[in-house]
Each structure stands twice: as C-alpha cells, then as structure tokens.
Amino acid sequence: MNSKETEKFIFLSNQLKKDARLAMFYSKKVDEEIIKDNYKETAIIGYLNYASSFIASAKPLYYSNFDLLAHDDIEDFFGQFDVFATEVIENISEDHSHQWSDIEFSKLEKCFEESVLK
Numbered sequence: 001m002n003s004k005e006t007e008k009f010i011f012l013s014n015q016l017k018k019d020a021r022l023a024m025f026y027s028k029k030v031d032e033e034i035i036k037d038n039y040k041e042t043a044i045i046g047y048l049n050y051a052s053s054f055i056a057s058a059k060p061l062y063y064s065n066f067d068l069l070a071h072d073d074i075e076d077f078f079g080q081f082d083v084f085a086t087e088v089i090e091n092i093s094e095d096h097s098h099q100w101s102d103i104e105f106s107k108l109e110k111c112f113e114e115s116v117l118k
Helices: 003-034 041-064 072-093 099-113
Strands: none
Touching: 003 041, 003 072, 003 099, 041 072, 072 099
8 A cells, every 4th residue: 555545544444433433422322212211212213313324424435445444344333233223213113122222232332342443
C-alpha cells in the first residue's frame, strides 16, 4: 500500500469505526429500554432508528471500498445488527416479550467486541 492508499484506508476505517460505535451506542439504548418493566415503544423505535441510520451510513462506505476495508467480522457485525433490528421490530409489532431481542443484542455486542470495529 502506498502512502495515499494508507491515508485513504485510515480515513475510511476511522469513519467506519465511528459509525459502528454510534450504532452500538444506540443499540445499547434499545437494549436498556427493552429490559425495563414499563418500557416505551417510541423510545425503542427512536433509538433503533438512530442505530439503523449509522449502519445505513457504514454499509455503503464499506462496500464501495471493499478492496481496502474487507474483513469478515465487519460483515458479521452488519448481519447480526440486521437480526437484532428485525427481532426488536417483530416483538413490538406482535406485542411479544423482548427476551429474544435481548439475546440478539448480546450476540451483536459480542460481534462488535470481537471485531476490528471496536
């Protein structure tokens, strides 16, 4: 990698990490809300929307620079986020408990902690 490519890699990877960290911050807010006895669905949806927006920003950045940023654990993180978000939305729409949302968040957190995104 030449110096220009190295600079580009550093810039892009820092932006990707920032988006992933903010997505995790708001995902954690979702998880903190769903474990409350009297959780607020509007808060859950709002936090999930914020988290999703950071993922939506990170994915095109990652895939449009795949040659520089390719890493299996990043794709695992994106996939687990989708599983978590789907679980939360389905539990809200079906008025189910959020036990599985919490389980999927734990998997997401582990995925993030073990990734290059941390």
